[in-house]
Amino acid sequence: MDKEKEDVNSHQVEKTEDMEDSMETYARIMAEHKPNPRGPGYIKLYALSGLIFLCSTMNGFDSSLMGSINALPNYTSYFNLPENGNASTGIVFAIFQVGQMSGALFIWMTDWYGRTWHIFFGCLGVCLATIMTSLAPNLPTFIGGRFLLSFFATCAHTAAPLYLVEIAPPAYRGTIAGMYNTFYNVGSVFATSAVYACHKYLAHHDNLDWRIPLWLQLVCPAIVCIFIKFFPESPRWLVAKDRHAEAEAILIKYHANSDTAHPLVQLQMREMVANLDTQHVASWKDLFDLRVLVESRSSRYRLMLNIAFSWFGQFSGNNIISYYLPIMLNGIGIKDTDTKLVLNIVYAVVGWVSSIIGSRLHDVVGRRKMLMATTAGMVACLSIVAGCAAGYTNYGNKTASTVSIVFIFMFGATFACGFTPMQPIYPAEVVSNKMRAKAMGTFKLTAGAAGFLNTFVGPVALSNIGYWFYVFFVFWDVFELGFIYFLFVETKGFTLEELDAIFEAKNPRKASVEAVKARKRLVQETSNAA
Template structure:
């Protein structure tokens, strides 16, 4: 049935559920209506992605991306510096691969876990305050590490740096998730973590150049890279206001509507996409409320219903997967890994670090877009199998080199370490801080991201501090990646294209994974009647 509507309006038509289907297999009618309304609103007079409003949004996102650059810089900094003999001699570090070296890396995960209970700050005082304080603390930690005359002081500086970096790096993706329009959220928010590689490239290039030209200049050869860690902290001067339920919860609905319109519909406050998002935020605040000082440490919000426990389980699983797929072993200990297969030149090892970072950044950016095209689940499952294959081959070729000294085996082993890094980056990098935030409801999100940091820090600590750096350890991670594939297939919810509030209905279904992956066809028909009136029909079949 169709009927004429005033110009600019949209009519949705729904067909009955397929015969033989049960309610547990289908989305609720409310969810279907919400998804269809979101699609129709997004398609109706959708502003160009190069319009003034979107350009403003891109500029804000680029500024926030620097928080990820900060994290990536540190992630590769220690792996690169640890290959420099001057640094090892200055702090009298034990032989490479020893647990004494591991604690210098692992203290970052300790600081990450220690900061996890404090990430609620971004819910209480806002994302901007959390990012500002986090960046300021990183500056303090940088000064301590760059000037410390003792290993103990250096480790303490690393802890401070990690603690505050975690607070900033937790608030930043939340900010992006909440200001990005639903149809581009995977791309715009997903690009955040890809800038990790930009920071990694900056760190490895700096250390490589220092080792090449400053080895006769004393400790500046390795301290210079530590000092340069401060330059990215200018993310504290953010010009945008938050576009999330806190504005609505503070009776600032008109202000929220203006900000949404400015960023998503080129200033058109009457656009249906604006009305849809404001209505969903209002309903979310009505049901869940906002965080108060009294609720800050109340963790019951994470467990008090079956749907919330399911959400938390996905958060925990992906947090662990993001740090325990074999990626940390490759990134932190790459100089040692290549040494195990015959490459001992420090400059060559550092150069390979740079190539590894570039080889991750390009597929990570491609993957950020593909998550909005292919979907989260398919990307993650494909990458899990791909990583397992790469690690099995890496283990076999590394074993061949160790046992026979074959240069061909050595080259193949290094090549598949790089292929592994690219596969991981394609699907996992962009989603690491995004998917756990997507599956959390508004009142769970900051505390859920605290769980992300706690679990991720624990996983990173285990495989950074305790893992033996031997070729057979690749086999362990290969089997773990297969385990990841199984968990993702049976339990992970597809979040592609859905508003954050719409996912609330998905998790209330008997089987959220089935509800999110139900195959529906959304068919849009646009016709124009006499007088220029437009009629849009969206059928769910």
């Protein structure tokens, strides 16, 4: 037993020493040979990433689409749904979370046949499911189509951030991969604008006001479907398949602007090969083998962060806006459907701009500092919203109601800045290469469970306890802030392989913070020496 402990300790020491050497090498490379982020390779990488971002529009499009068309009389009358909702209305919304959780069970297949194929099949399935829902003659067919749509959309937009995290260079991973989830708001704006226009001009044309927006769900997945197989595979997946030359060629082209002798390429290839899991070949049996997620202390710590952040991203109070904003708008006299749709568009645009800013700040400020600062901001916003909502509910103060709406918008902007860019990215960063596919499946299962809970518990809680629901989230977000401070690991600027050594430390959070400080000193010393 003592011999085993000695071997483990020796292995951890070797990993720490390798990490320190790697950090020093990386710092020197970035100080002396930093690739031009506006070079031809990087421009191609940005264009490639831009198309992958379209996968993120599918969730935003669907959530805003269903929330909007559910207010259209033609839609509710066609499927015989009551305006105020019942079990049938609930299942139309909740089936999306069921499909999401089902689709998450198959993300392991990205380790089998590759990231780009999984994105392709996911987008193709979304196109077929969209046709099914758009032509649905009755409610059961519509619900079945929505299940398939969610299932295949999950395949695409779970594999997409995984692909971006693995192909993006370390220095800009937060910006490039973080931009992915900001396109949730693009989908939301697209859907809400489409419903607004169709309702305004086609409300009297035989259900076209809700049929056309359904058909528009084809646009983004169809574009991805056409072009995705022209893109390179993930270099880390290629290394795992013993296709080292192809992986190196991708790094040379996209990370070093086609400089075949660039030291950054050599460093990354060396790290990827060193972390290669040669003992396992992906197969269908992997669906039932989850040992990789819990096989060691570091694996369990990584999984804990993956699950915690996926839950925080769905259950920080952001769900209450979708349900409570219409009620608050009614309360201050805004009852016009067109006006509410316009405000939804404005909210989505504000969220998109904030999330774009946040995606860059995560690479400048760092993940932990951004998440702590924005969580504290969310606590402040929700506290004000709770107080103003209480003033409106208890005293009928419309000024308080207006202020609460302003701070709901501010809360949404704060959440979008801190959490939206990192929702699918941080859970992928904190897990190892061999864990990543299954961990992303876990991420989607957790997010789906949180979304399912929001769908059913949120409206019930709001109708029974009103503004106290805000108070609950104030205390919950305080808990999140403490959790992030004490346990979250900083991932900014590290290669995915360097993070392996971070998680082997006794206290990974402390090790990551100290490593960031050490890297800053190294960069400063190298710059001064140059």
